Amino acid sequence: MSPIGSETNPLRVAIIGAGPTGFYAAGHLLDQKKIVVELDMFERLPTPFGLVRYGVAPDHQKIKSVTKVFDKIASNPRFRFYGNVELGQHLSVAELCQFYHQIIYTTGAQTDKRMGIPGEDLQGSHPATEFVAWYNGHPDFRDYQFDLSQESVAVVGVGNVAVDVARILCRTREELLKTDIADYALEALSQSRVKEVHILGRRGPAQAAFTNPEVKELGEMADTDAFTLADEVKLDPLSEAAMAASADRATARKVEILQSYAHRQPTGKSRRLMLRFLVSPLELTGNEQGQVTAMKLVQNELYATESGSLRPRATDRYETLPVGLVFRSIGYNGVPLPDVPFHHKWGVILNQSGRVVDETHQQPVVGQYTAGWIKRGPSGVIGTNKPDALETVECMLADLAEGVTLQPENSSPDAAAAFIAQKQPNYFSYADWLKVDEIEIARGQAVGRPRIKFVMAEEMAAAIGKPLK
């Protein structure tokens, strides 16, 4: 038989997860000049693009244009998309091993981190992950309820996701009408009675994880005034020294912006956004119905660890914040895939530079790889996954060169296609997605919105005239 990667015996790769990382990995593989590659991409949702569709904020349309790059990759005849097919539900790793030389897991981080404080599970306390997925029209979150009749909301964490959540809570109906926010979320948010949103950072302004354009945008909303407290955004000596030593202009600018919010006067806008620093939630308390009513906070001070990081330390100063709705936005978390080695504490697939390794000896598991958020953890913008996927693809190519691959019993694309169709007759192809995409955009254009999303697979199938079995 001709060598793997030749015209008559192409390298067959299964990519699990159609987020940005899956597409970057596909792009790197298809770019190979000396190796013929065929890719099958599996995605548990009918639609591609992962968090670009279901994470990135609906009022940040421009960033979503990155999907044009992914469309181009998908247009390669050696690429096939199988949407609505979930590893663990429709297919197992053992089954994939029968059809592919290599498997790459790019499943992202599907769940949230917990604060680990009393009252975290009271009604009205939610992970930001759920709210984000809900307002973006993720089918699994369609029926979630958020009590937007509450006037005061806390968002825990000061990363860009926390900023997204706070911004969406503060937008007016007119602002949201220019976005592709899910229709039901648009209606619910239009009825919202939220008056105050508190974003809570446990460290100081210089350690905030959000980026400058995002924090500037908070100060430019149509009907919300953003404020900080002068005492909390004043730099402590340790942060000041660290900033002077690093000469990092972006952080200096971030602190300046946050300090400028302390001197603002209310302008009569109907909502107020408070960016708080050096506070940690200790407990959520509720009423008899089990609904959250308040958050107990402790004020922190910073100390330097042995290695120079500035960490928060609780003081004996407390405060109580009346809140009826809480979103914890302290990071996403990966979930294990059946039969794939996992590091539970960090929520990542066990790997070395992208090669999956076994739990006992940390030796590479032949033919299995990982990239993106499920490989390194839930951090980084869309483009960060590109060098990350490249590192993994380089391992895949090195192993191929050494002859270390899976030995599939049947590596023909048609055999794989027939097997998949039998396991999940209702899979969505890329052609199906392109039709859905076109209709969503047309529905939006008719009313001056970027798109109007379909949420459920059934609605998509009906719209494109695809019979479901």
Place this chain on the structure above:
Amino acid sequence: MKVQLILATKVKGVITITPEKSLQDAAALLTQHGIGAVVVVNPASQLIGILSERDIIREMAQNPQLSSQTVDQVMTQTVITGTPEDDIYSIAHLMTEHRFRHLPILEDGNLIGMISIGDIMKAQRDMYRGEVNTLEMQLLADDD
């Protein structure tokens, strides 16, 4: 960006040596694993020092009987350690200021990894590349 991000894609655990071993053994270990420093542990697996290529070279300049020396005669005993929660920026600063290249990482008192200045540089490079990639893709898409 936290140190955990770097540790996630490295082999878990650390190459260690015991203090009574010879420098010859240590040099062999560094070469075998292609690493620049090794953590020195006592029989209870507690960190008691770190031995880097540089420690060996410094000793070599002064002492021709090098290979018969033991690890604990040459290792650095005051070792700064980090945790997975540390900010990568702070570690980068620390390494430049104190002029060292390896940082053992402890979690709940256990030695769980070691990161090098190369790891830090790669993480920072990938972060910048990521931001540039994201902007570039938006610009390209706008051109269409």
